[in-house]
Amino acid sequence: MKPAAFDYLAPSTLAEAVALLARYEREGTDVKIIAGGQSLMPMLAMRVARPELLIDLRRIPGLDALHEEAGQIVIGAMVSKRCAEDSALIRDRQPLFHAATQLVAHLQIRNRGSVGGSFAHADPASEYPAVALVLDMEMKAVGSAGERVIPAADFFVTYMTTSLAPTEILTEVRMPVMPAGTGWAIKEISRRRGDLALAGVAVTLRLGGGVCRETRMAAFGVNPTAVRLTAGEDALNGQPPDPAVFARAAAAAANALHEPMSCIHASSEYRRHLVKTLAERCLAQAVERAGRSAA
Amino acid sequence: MSTTQRIRVTVNGEAHEREVEPRLTLSEFLRHELRLGGTHVGCEHGICGACNVMIDGRVARSCLTLAVQVDGAQVTTVEGLRDRETGALHPIQQAFIDAHGLQCGFCTPGFLMSTLELLRDNPAPSDDQIRHALGGNLCRCTGYQSILAAVRLAAARLQPH
Ligand SMILES: Cc1cc2nc3c(=O)[nH]c(=O)nc-3n(C[C@H](O)[C@H](O)[C@H](O)COP(=O)(O)OP(=O)(O)OC[C@H]3O[C@@H](n4cnc5c(N)ncnc54)[C@H](O)[C@@H]3O)c2cc1C
Ligand code: FES
Ligand code: FES
Numbered sequence: 162m163k164p165a166a167f168d169y170l171a172p173s174t175l176a177e178a179v180a181l182l183a184r185y186e187r188e189g190t191d192v193k194i195i196a197g198g199q200s201l202m203p204m205l206a207m208r209v210a211r212p213e214l215l216i217d218l219r220r221i222p223g224l225d226a227l228h229e230e231a232g233q234i235v236i237g238a239m240v241s242k243r244c245a246e247d248s249a250l251i252r253d254r255q256p257l258f259h260a261a262t263q264l265v266a267h268l269q270i271r272n273r274g275s276v277g278g279s280f281a282h283a284d285p286a287s288e289y290p291a292v293a294l295v296l297d298m299e300m301k302a303v304g305s306a307g308e309r310v311i312p313a314a315d316f317f318v319t320y321m322t323t324s325l326a327p328t329e330i331l332t333e334v335r336m337p338v339m340p341a342g343t344g345w346a347i348k349e350i351s352r353r354r355g356d357l358a359l360a361g362v363a364v365t366l367r368l369g370g371g372v373c374r375e376t377r378m379a380a381f382g383v384n385p386t387a388v389r390l391t392a393g394e395d396a397l398n399g400q401p402p403d404p405a406v407f408a409r410a411a412a413a414a415a416n417a418l419h420e421p422m423s424c425i426h427a428s429s430e431y432r433r434h435l436v437k438t439l440a441e442r443c444l445a446q447a448v449e450r451a452g453r454s455a456a
Numbered sequence: 457m458s459t460t461q462r463i464r465v466t467v468n469g470e471a472h473e474r475e476v477e478p479r480l481t482l483s484e485f486l487r488h489e490l491r492l493g494g495t496h497v498g499c500e501h502g503i504c505g506a507c508n509v510m511i512d513g514r515v516a517r518s519c520l521t522l523a524v525q526v527d528g529a530q531v532t533t534v535e536g537l538r539d540r541e542t543g544a545l546h547p548i549q550q551a552f553i554d555a556h557g558l559q560c561g562f563c564t565p566g567f568l569m570s571t572l573e574l575l576r577d578n579p580a581p582s583d584d585q586i587r588h589a590l591g592g593n594l595c596r597c598t599g600y601q602s603i604l605a606a607v608r609l610a611a612a613r614l615q616p617h
Binding site: 162163164165166167168169171195198199202203205206207215217219241243266267268269270272273353354355 | 458459461477478479480481484500501502505508511514515516517519520521522524525527570573587588589591592
């Protein structure tokens with residue numbers, strides 16, 4: 162057994178789980194929530210995390226719901242990525258989130274890994290936080306003081322850190338349905354299919370009066386959290402959708418990045434280069450999709 | 457220290473009840489508690505896919521799952537693929553033999569389980585769909601081409617005539 166010893170509880174209601182988290186926090190016990198375990202288990206095996214107690218969310222009813230509500234798609238935190246991938250609602254009504262889900266890990270990991278777990282884990286190379294920034298997603302958290310809704314822009318704090326309190330449970334994520342006429346794209350470079358990305362870019366935009374509008378662009382895998390590429394957005398908005406403009410906007414986005422991270426697989430400069438190339442390709446594809454969806 | 461927990465798991469159709477430490481992984485439970493050595497363990501952190509088993513109808517990493525998390529679940533391992541009456545190999549296993557889809561065989565149980573789910577959900581997959589479904593399984597021996605051929609052969613044999 163590679164992980165250090167821990168206790169394990171699987172409460173059967175959300176209220177019970179919240180009460181347990183609050184109680185053990187007061188007592189100073191090191192508690193971790195476990196969802197699909199697809200990120201936590203490797204951390205336990207490597208003893209990067211050594212909690213004294215795991216609280217499993219798997220028995221809590223309602224956390225696996227997935228539905229549309231007042232123009233928003235609501236995904237329960239314990240919905241598996243495989244369910245999100247197989248959902249016709251997500252595929253048809255929010256294709257960017259659908260495409261991002263298919264880029265996350267391998268099928269066998271998506272079968273168990275939860276949607277909520279990816280947001281709570283906040284890996285800087287994960288596709289989801291970038292998509293959350295582009296789509297202005299919202300996270301619903303429940304703690305002993307009640308529930309609150311956190312906008313994506315305030316949710317991701319830094320490398321593997323969110324604004325969730327240790328006693329809070331992420332219960333659902335919400336995103337708007339993609340409006341008709343929106344163009345979108347997500348692209349990444351990873352060493353093997355299913356690996357975390359070395360760098361990636363997600364985009365949505367609209368066309369109107371012969372120019373690009375409402376462009377939202379974010380990069381992942383380059384900084385401690387996913388980042389909005391506002392310099393690229395500004396360079397594109399109001400400009401005609403042509404390749405020279407895409408190249409200029411992509412370069413502006415890449416140049417404005419804070420020093421990207423560096424590892425044995427990709428230097429900081431290479432990551433910056435990838436953001437430029439991927440942004441340019443994403444913009445071209447998003448414009449093409451916007452044109453098609455408007456036609 | 458950690459308190460053991462009582463779990464009930466159905467593995468390959470047989471119900472088992474055991475007292476386990478919470479940190480025991482499903483792969484360790486299968487191999488050490490139930491003595492089902494067919495589920496192989498390569499990396500123990502989710503990369504190689506050798507430990508893939510079916511949990512409630514979905515293939516998953518048994519090294520990234522705790523035994524306590526499968527309390528009440530149905531698990532199928534490579535040992536459960538054989539026909540229970542006749543003992544005959546599963547058509548997917550036979551296709552791996554016939555198409556040389558293995559050399560040392562270490563990775564094979566994981567590939568078989570991934571293939572089982574793929575062909576259940578998509579009986580006539582394209583090569584790209586096969587590559588996608590098996591992208592989470594590593595093989596150090598075959599170079600993958602013969603594995604693709606084995607999956608194609610299994611799909612053809614499993615097609616209703
Ligand atoms: C080989 C491999 C490749 C991968 N590739 C990718 C990839 O390309 N892109 C990607 O994005 N991810 C990737 N992952 C990570 C995978 O997507 C995980 O499933 C996901 O990050 C975590 O989801 P989980 O349900 O397994 O969470 P767990 O592992 O159970 O938990 C992860 C963390 O989140 C916390 N947590 C979980 N749920 C909640 C909740 N509801 N409320 C509060 N806290 C919570 C836990 O305490 C823990 O700290 C990969 C993993 C592996 C093993
Ligand atoms: S041993 Fe489980 S994925 Fe390698
Ligand atoms: S046959 Fe040896 S690892 Fe695949």
